[in-house]
């Protein structure tokens with residue numbers, strides 16, 4: 001294949017976005033450039049997400065749109081990567097024979113040989129080498145970077161497809177993680193986000209997640225350390241102290257609650273009660289001043305009665321998250337929740353979602369308003385015209401009407417709060 005241009009569309013979470021950076025890394029090393037229009041590409045890649053039906057549908061409609069391009073240009077290679085690829089494998093090829101290759105998340109390295117041509121078309125076998133893979137990465141940003149620390153997931157939450165798409169949990173050697181971050185620091189990166197479906201269960205010999213944070217905290221040049229996602233059941237006191245003691249670890253945690261009712265949490269196989277979750281919120285807030293806490297909520301899980309749903313609303317009122325992502329339960333093939341009795345109608349799910357979002361919007365707005373007049377340390381991540389944007393340590397986006405160098409850390413006075421962002425002014429020293 002002599003192609004030189006690649007179009008890639010990414011769906012889903014940060015793990016997928018980071019996998020896209022790897023695929024682009026491999027292709028760039030082979031001389032490819034990225035293009036914004038599928039028509040101009042020699043290779044089209046869809047890096048897909050299967051978490052909810054809607055994500056899958058979005059991919060399928062994008063796929064449908066490129067079919068005609070392939071008809072006009074039979075040399076074009078269409079590759080489906082990511083979680084839908086892993087789950088559906090051959091089924092996808094049967095449905096859309098114009099797809100050339102199917103590559104699961106464990107097999108990204110195969111892209112390299114696909115460019116030279118391959119007779120095999122489906123690459124979805126479990127690959128334990130994924131944790132050791134040395135794959136070039138074309139980073140999307142120049143100030144902040146994602147770093148994988150753990151792959152897969154063993155938790156089997158009843159609604160979730162990830163254990164089937166990303167395989168068993170495997171931790172990456174700490175030494176490789178540290179080397180990667182040291183290199184990032186040399187390249188001028190300031191902010192690293194450690195990635196995994198459940199970073200709290202990271203383990204490499206004696207090095208657990210708090211110990212890893214301590215090691216990363218030592219790396220000169222890196223100013224901020226973040227991580228996603230934490231499973232509440234594995235959030236330990238030790239981790240909270242490590243967060244407090246490591247000055248580079250930011251005052252933010254994403255801690256998905258999912259539901260406020262113990263009955264529903266149990267059906268979801270989340271392995272904590274609401275009280276246990278709440279206790280951890282208290283530990284966090286007692287130990288780390290001004291910590292920002294965000295969460296995920298699912299509404300309309302099977303057997304969720306009005307009184308269960310009320311408990312979710314009450315939880316939001318009691319906890320006062322800084323922000324949430326909320327979703328309608330979406331039955332996924334192969335997951336145990338799909339087989340439960342008592343599925344909830346679309347109409348009720350939609351109403352519950354609206355209610356949750358309305359309540360949280362009020363809370364988020366109130367919390368942001370409280371920041372007006374305060375001074376925040378902001379890392380500048382982006383510039384557009386005369387505007388610069390960055391984030392506070394608590395992960396809130398701030399827009400500033402000044403042109404500030406990328407990567408600088410500046411004191412910003414918050415002058416106006418919006419629901420999903422803040423406006424600030426540079427404090428001249």
Ligand code: SAH
Nearest residue numbers: 159160197229256296297298327328329330
């Ligand atoms: N590993 C992370 C993220 C998993 S996916 C974690 O454990 O938190 C991100 C979010 O998508 C989940 O937290 C959950 O709220 C939501 N989600 C997952 N499966 C879903 C489904 N079948 N229907 C609706 N929301 C879902």
Ligand code: SF4
Nearest residue numbers: 153155156157160162
């Ligand atoms: Fe899915 Fe649960 Fe694993 Fe998160 S912890 S990826 S929600 S199975």
Ligand code: F3S
Nearest residue numbers: 012013049050051083
């Ligand atoms: Fe991420 Fe979606 Fe897969 S959320 S792990 S890309 S199913």
